Amino acid sequence: MSAADKLIAGYQRFREGYYQENQAQLFKLADEGQSPKIAIVSCSDSRVDPTIILDCEPGDLFVIRNVANLVPPCEDTDNFHGTSAALEFAVTGLEVESIIVLGHTQCGGIKALMDSAGKKVDKSFISKWMLQLEHVRDDIIADTELKDQASRYSCCEQKGVQQSLDNLMTFPWIKKRVESGDLKLHGWRYDLYSSELCALDEKSGKFVRIS
Numbered sequence: 001m002s003a004a005d006k007l008i009a010g011y012q013r014f015r016e017g018y019y020q021e022n023q024a025q026l027f028k029l030a031d032e033g034q035s036p037k038i039a040i041v042s043c044s045d046s047r048v049d050p051t052i053i054l055d056c057e058p059g060d061l062f063v064i065r066n067v068a069n070l071v072p073p074c075e076d077t078d079n080f081h082g083t084s085a086a087l088e089f090a091v092t093g094l095e096v097e098s099i100i101v102l103g104h105t106q107c108g109g110i111k112a113l114m115d116s117a118g119k120k121v122d123k124s125f126i127s128k129w130m131l132q133l134e135h136v137r138d139d140i141i142a143d144t145e146l147k148d149q150a151s152r153y154s155c156c157e158q159k160g161v162q163q164s165l166d167n168l169m170t171f172p173w174i175k176k177r178v179e180s181g182d183l184k185l186h187g188w189r190y191d192l193y194s195s196e197l198c199a200l201d202e203k204s205g206k207f208v209r210i211s
Ligand SMILES: [Zn+2]
Pocket: 043, 044, 045, 067, 068, 069, 104, 106, 107, 108, 109, 110
């Protein structure tokens, strides 16, 4: 069975099972539209599906996924800003109450960024995308307290979440709502091995276990 055939078989199971069992709720969502309370920015990594690891149902989460769960800064340029467009709809259209940036351990995007230090930047989209954390990477490399590469990867994953939270505040429609108390920002981190979920504590700047 090909990978695509496996998906079609999965879809058939969904249609005969979940779809039948939850038809009332699914039809309600179809009739009334979505109104999720939470937007989540998570990594494209196939191991970190927020709907699965947070045990959510259709309609619960507005999901924005990209390489390394990054929020770029608000920029007024003529490029195509996919993540910013999705955030704009979540905040100004859906009026979500929270935005969660969900980082994770063993992030391939972060590893690629750290491993690219000192090398010529290639023209790939991923290299350019990850360069938004270039200054974070350089600070980590200069930090003599981080003795091994695993600690540097971990530190960059965590600081990447902090940077994304800072960048969220560069969007005027996010800043306004955060300051009025209508929108909350959260930085979370999922550990692929231990399954611990941690949240960034604003005061200490450290991730503390929440589940
Ligand atoms: Zn990742």
